[in-house]
Amino acid sequence: MRGDDDMRMRNIARHLHGPVPVSSSVDDRVMAAVRGMPRHRFGFWSRLTTPRTVTVTPLSWGLLAASLVVFAGIGVVREYQVLDVAAKPIASALFHQPPRLVHARPVQFVLVAPGAKKVAVAGDFNGWDPTHAAYQAKQRGGGVWSVTAPVPPGHHRYSFVVDDSVWVADPTAPRVMDNDYGMPNSAIVVEDDK
């Protein structure tokens, strides 16, 4: 485009640069909508860490102390009886995989990306988290990247994330276009081995 044409277009666009305020009721409508949606998953932690004012009376201190004494007494009496029963679920939670992944099946993801420095897989099975350690692909030579990672049975959407920024659909899988975010997703069905 010639310089004077470009200047003319910029002059035309200048008339469109002004703000176009919309009703502040948009804020209220948005907030009403989001209040009706599920809170994000870190809500419990937020409640624990958000400062708040707590009013304490002598009576409430007394009740709290009495409760602690009662619970401690019950705990000492039953300690030996319940130790075995209590230890099993704790040990299970500490040393076993989460239940969601118990039946997950290994799936190999492969992408040819010769110019890439890093390739990861993000999908609904890992919270769309491209930094998840189990889903980092390794370079296999010739520009081929692959990773074998656990995916629970069911229908899933996923995408490759190249160099932490570019979302790329799997060219070998059916495509599902995510219109809202402009990210090309791929679809996968993992069969249950039962």
Place this chain on the structure above:
Amino acid sequence: MEGSSDAVIVGRVLRGDVEAFRGLVERYRDRYSRYAFHMLGNREDAEEALQDAFTRAYRSLVRCEDPERFGAWLFRILVNRCRTLGARRGRRSRTFVSDEVALLGASQEHPAEQTAWREEIDRALQRLRAEQREAFLLKYVEDLGYDEMSQLTGVGVSALKMRVMRACDRLRELLSEVHNARR
């Protein structure tokens, strides 16, 4: 909340503080209403697109890779919402708002002439094909480079250049007609 960065507010929302999201809505509502208004041609649709974009952003906030650049991510969602809404309402005749608020940006040197010219530009803009209007607004009104436009829209740089060129040709043609008719 006003001084907090986007990343701080996003972090609060992700930890369950729903009300913190209002800070992001207030920060970006008027900043992005201009694009929605010029893209869709009327305030009612612009507000709907904004509302949609904000609620979808909230729902998928965990997918915002770089919370410090929440605004850019939200704009991408808004551009897509405008496409969807525009396609859905493409056959409906577009209306133009010429109230005082909508014209705040016009020069006050010759207010009546400026207002009339601005309306003609709006009218010509709405006669462009949607993809040409989108490319023109992103290039000349939002002042984005072609690489940024490509990332935002998923369209290749050469295709975008072609769209901008055709949009400019068509705008020039439409506005010349107006100019000649006035003489």
